[in-house]
Amino acid sequence: MPTTHLAPAPVGRRVRASLDDLLFVAAWFALLTLLGVAVRAIAPPAGPPSLPATDLTVLASTVLPVAAFLAAGDAGVRWAARGKRRAGLRVVTPDGARPSVGRSVVRAAVKIAPWQLAHIAVARLILGADDPVVTWTTYALSLAVPVVSVVTALRDPRQRALHDRVAGTRVVTF
Template sequence: MTTTSSPDPGENDRPGPVSLRLVAAIIDYTLQMVVVVGLVALADAADLRDLGNGLGLAVLVLYPVVSVGRFDRTLGKRACNLVVRSTAGGRPGVVRSIIRFAVGAAPLAASIALGRSLGDDHRALSDVLQVMIAGVVYAPILFDPQRRGLHDAAAGTRVVCTAPPVAGIAAELAARIRASDQPGVDER
């Protein structure tokens, strides 16, 4: 049985830009919500609400963990030419993927726990705390030279862009144009 591997670390391994990571996250959350809402609606129609909620939660947990752990990326990251690697440059594997997910999901888990313990009277406080915790987890992406959030640092991973940089594409195109302008070069 042959397995596919990640592209080797190389000159194109540069940190995934914040903009692409955001687009990838939007794609992933949209895909997950379509599946989850469909599952919950079907289960609710069959009077199996608890099953639907459980399946929805399973999708929200398993999609990122399995996608990153097994394939190095989610569908959103694939669409944006992003790959998750260990800091050594290899596949992150399931354990790193679980850690990455758990730390990344901490703001939501904290919000749910706080919301239940504080009650409806303190819903605004719960929401503010959720944003603050999310800021602690994800804000480092904006300032870290490797664009690693707390979830990446905790898991020993980094998100890299596999597409060639635009400047590299422009330089290659310019070199080809110059080469075609030289005498003795066939212009077929």
């Protein structure tokens, strides 16, 4: 039942929920790392990887699955990904309703964008591609966006992080 008087989620519970979700993300990345090592052992690369292929591989194997995990949880019947559910939190719209798939995808995309920026910067740093200023600027943005998001949440009366403000959602206790 939608309500607008739900209490904003306490910062500590949001942090705990994020850390809980990060455990699943870390497990996914560990699995991908093992698969990558196995594939390289079986079929070593014939030459240097192309940047577009590297970017697409990273996007498809890391960023998109994590964003899908978060968006599916927020738009799902429990209104939250695993970490938030375990912390007693939900993602809601301004009127207290469950967010649509569209809102949840936007929320996840904004939340995960810094990861993609970091992946791009690190891949270019490892491969020695791109101008160092562009690489380091991209990496700096990947670090600055989460800081801005946390500061936004701490200053907002409803404790909405950047991804919540952009998607028109908020995290509440239930």
